[in-house]
Structures are given as structure tokens and as C-alpha cells.
Amino acid sequence: MTITSLSVGPSVRRITLDAAGHTLSALLSAPQGTQPRATVVALHGAGMSAGYFDGGAQPDASLCALGAHLGFQVLAVDRPGYGDSAAGLPDGLDLAGQAGVLRAALDRFGAEYPAGTGTFVLAHSFGGKLALTLAAEAPPPGLLGLDISGCGHRYAEGSAELLTGTDRARWRHNWGRLGLYPPATFHSSADFVKPVPQRELREASDWPEAFDVLAPHVRVPVRLTFAEHELWWRHDADALDDLRARLSAAPRVVVDRQPDAGHNISLGRTARAYHLRALAFFEECLPERDGP
Secondary structure (H helix, E strand, O other): OOOOOEEOOOOEEEEEEEEOOEEEEEEEEOOOOOOOOEEEEEEOOOOOOHHHHOOOOOHHHOHHHHHHHOOEEEEEEOOOOOHHHOOOOOOOOOHHHHHHHHHHHHHHHHHHOOOOOOEEEEEEOHHHHHHHHHHHHOOOOOEEEEEEEOOOOOEOOOOHHHHHOOHHHHHHHHHOOHHHOOOOHHHHHHHOOOOOOHHHHHHHOOHHHHHHHHHHHOOOOEEEEEEOOOOOEOOOHHHHHHHHHHOOOOOOEEEEEEOOOOOOHHHOOOHHHHHHHHHHHHHHHOOOOOOO
């Protein structure tokens, strides 16, 4: 594994990971002066990059910084087709291909860095699809749980048609009302909003069928969060009951709602609240420790 670093913030640095013949860029943060309690792998959605998890317009909401402060190592990865791998994968990869590359990257990362008691995956939107694929088909050693936002299993009425439309047509679904985000969000997000690889767009409409195949093979706790103003996915009671039932092998399935949030939860005004709840879920999934 080749690793280079560049200071990004007080406790966040940029690294590169060699994986299955590809180079993935990532952001890494870790607690200072102590070993991490566990590692959180963060996977961004379509049209974003790893910077999605580093605060945007409100640095105190950064998952990278908050996770490290609470004792977790956070590895926010530019998914295959983004960041340093974009030039070699201009059309991206399908979910199975992304899962294979990511698993190789995590294996190499684990050989070089202490992971703590295990690994969690926190993922958003298309990254949630990858997290479920990884857990079902190629779970890394020590996978302890998944926390997914902005990803369901059935598209809301009219949403699927937007997948083949223009970026402008998808804008409202991706963001929602402007008032859900800090004023500087759309200026700061210019640094980590990226083009969506065409293969992702082509594959997105197949997700409901893919989910039905993958879901019974996910064998770790899963928490799913839907923003109050989520527009892409059905999150009515019947849809959520069906979603839970299909994750039949997961020992625990939690479905939460995030008030005052749009699809891009980790960039919104309630991002810190969401990240704290996600990290609290990971706390609950940590293996029990021996007494003093």
C-alpha cells in the first residue's frame, strides 16, 4: 500500500490506498495519543466525494473530526470512479466491482493501521448501496455494523425517472429546501461535488431488485436514517416495514428519521445531530468489554 499524506485540518489528513490495481484517495482522522476504539469507513453518495464527511460549511459537524474526538478512527474514501481513481475508471464500476476494490483497499489498510475492535461502515445514498453490497458479498474481517442515510429500497413516485435526466432535474431531490443547510453550504460544497460516473447512473434504476437479492445476506446490525424531507425514497410505514423484513438475517435493524433535514444530511444544519446518533449506534454495536 502506498500512502502519502497532506494536512487538511487539525486531525484530518489525505492519504492514498492501493487496491486491486487502482489507487483510491481518502481522508483519515484518528484520536490523538491513543489507539482507536474502532474504525469507521465512510462512503459518499453519487456526485460527491470524501469531503462530504469533513464538515462543509460547519466544521463542528465534520464526521471525521467528531469521530476522532470520540475515539474512532474515520476513513472517508473516495469511492472507485472518484478522486484519484477517476482517471482510470472514467465510467466508474458497478456495485460488485466497487465492493471488490473497496474490500481490497480495506484489507491493505487494516494491515497498516490498527483498526481497534473492528470496522463500521457509515454510508450515504449510493454509498449506502455499496455498503449493503459489501456487507452481503465481501464483508471485511471484523465488520460490526452499518449506518446508512439517504438510501431506501423503493424509489418514491416519479424519482426513478430523474435518474436518466439532467443534473439540474435531480437538484431538488439531492438537496431539498435551501433553508435546511447553512448559508455557506453551496459555496463550500464546490470543493467536493464531482461528476457522476455514467455506470452509476445506468445501474441506479436496478437498485430495488438488487436490494431484494442482497438484503437476506446482510448479517450485521443495520441502522437506516431518512431525512424528514427525503424525496428520493419511499419512507412511509408500509415501505419501512417491508424494508426491515427483507433484512431478515441482520441481528438488529433500526430505522430513524432526522428532523429538519434534506437528502444530504451530513451537510445540513442537523448534521452534527445525525453523526452523534450514528456514532451512538456504533457504540451499541461494540463488543462487550471485560469488567475492571
